[in-house]
């Protein structure tokens with residue numbers, strides 16, 4: 001999933017694009033680099049961010065969603081506002097990415113009525129206050145239970161399918177983020193595909209000598225390859241070309257490993273059959 005922020009203030013790429021035409025061109029580039037979805041967002045969720053008025057968010061995202069969808073791009077809409085999700089889906093978005101985890105009943109009904117799947121993300125608090133002393137007794141179990149409950153409720157209300165996301169950096173300290181990433185295999189074992197959004201986030205700066213957001217690609221790749229190996233289905237990233245290359249190489253090596261495992265199994269089975277014949 002390629003990140004396309006049409007905001008002035010996103011934490012790593014705010015203000016990069018000067019208007020809809022430039023945003024559409026950037027989205028097309030992500031698509032041609034191998035993104036499965038281009039995730040269009042018009043409101044930053046960085047820690048401390050103020051909300052954006054619905055009218056302003058609509059004006060930012062709608063021309064971009066419509067322009068990309070008209071060119072055959074699979075667009076997801078990154079919003080917490082039901083009205084924005086609804087208008088974006090009408091303009092051609094085929095996935096709703098809600099960092100509030102479909103908390104609003106009206107968000108669930110937008111997805112259900114339009115028949116579009118949704119991403120349910122875990123967040124403690126709101127972007128404004130989420131990093132004020134987040135505390136968990138068992139972060140993995142708590143996030144797991146939250147995602148299961150929200151997924152159950154969404155499916156009951158008619159949302160056709162959901163992806164789940166532990167919400168890296170949303171109301172979590174470094175140790176919480178690490179515990180959640182370390183539990184990728186567990187979190188992806190419950191049926192709903194797992195999305196990981198760790199791209200360029202501050203945990204990488206914390207782990208790697210305070211590198212700034214634009215210096216965090218190597219750490220992002222390390223986290224995402226780790227997650228992909230352990231079952232993450234979708235990686236939300238700013239650097240699509242680099243991830244496409246890394247995943248192609250990882251996939252080829254993993255396939256070779258599986259091929260060797262099959263050969264070994266056949267060899268053992270053949271030897272057993274021989275000794276019994």
Ligand code: HH2
Pocket residue numbers: 003005007009010011012041043044045046078097098099119121165167168195196197198236
């Ligand atoms: N992270 C961000 C935004 N949306 N959606 C999901 N499902 N998971 C995430 O981890 C996630 C997300 C924050 O990153 P970014 O869009 O780059 O920054 P900003 O919120 O400042 O625009």
